[in-house]
Amino acid sequence: xxxxxxxxxxGDFGVEDSAGINDLKSTTTKETAWPLWEIFIRSKxxxxxxxxxxxxxxxxxxxxxxxxxVYTRRQEGVSLWVVESKHIHASNxxxxxxxxxxxxxxxxxxxxxxxxxxxxxxx
Numbered sequence: 001x002x003x004x005x006x007x008x009x010x011g012d013f014g015v016e017d018s019a020g021i022n023d024l025k026s027t028t029t030k031e032t033a034w035p036l037w038e039i040f041i042r043s044k045x046x047x048x049x050x051x052x053x054x055x056x057x058x059x060x061x062x063x064x065x066x067x068x069x070v071y072t073r074r075q076e077g078v079s080l081w082v083v084e085s086k087h088i089h090a091s092n093x094x095x096x097x098x099x100x101x102x103x104x105x106x107x108x109x110x111x112x113x114x115x116x117x118x119x120x121x122x123x
Contacts, residue, residue: 036055037063037067041071042079044077055070
């Protein structure tokens with residue numbers, strides 16, 4: 001039994017046949033698809049990283065390089081985070097009422113019922 005293994009690298013577009021036409025292979029199959037990475041950038045003025053977008057890359061190093069090229073072209077960032085999308089877990093928006101409702105029972109966290117003296121000023 002003979003197995004033919006063919007590797008594709010970043011920038012490869014398939015193999016030219018005898019007619020000079022590229023044989024474009026689909027990269028959407030599960031075996032060859034690059035994972036999706038979420039990109040977070042910290043700006044020069046900010047202290048927190050903000051979601052900038054997503055991109056596909058073979059590994060974390062390539063994701064950082066591609067994110068630098070795509071999302072920081074105008075030198076607006078000082079730090080990049082890349083996180084593989086499969087490692088991000090989020091709450092379900094349909095469960096928001098049940099998840100955030102217990103916070104309404106803790107009125108002491110919202111000091112709206114305290115009287116603030118006039119000497120304090122704007123608070």
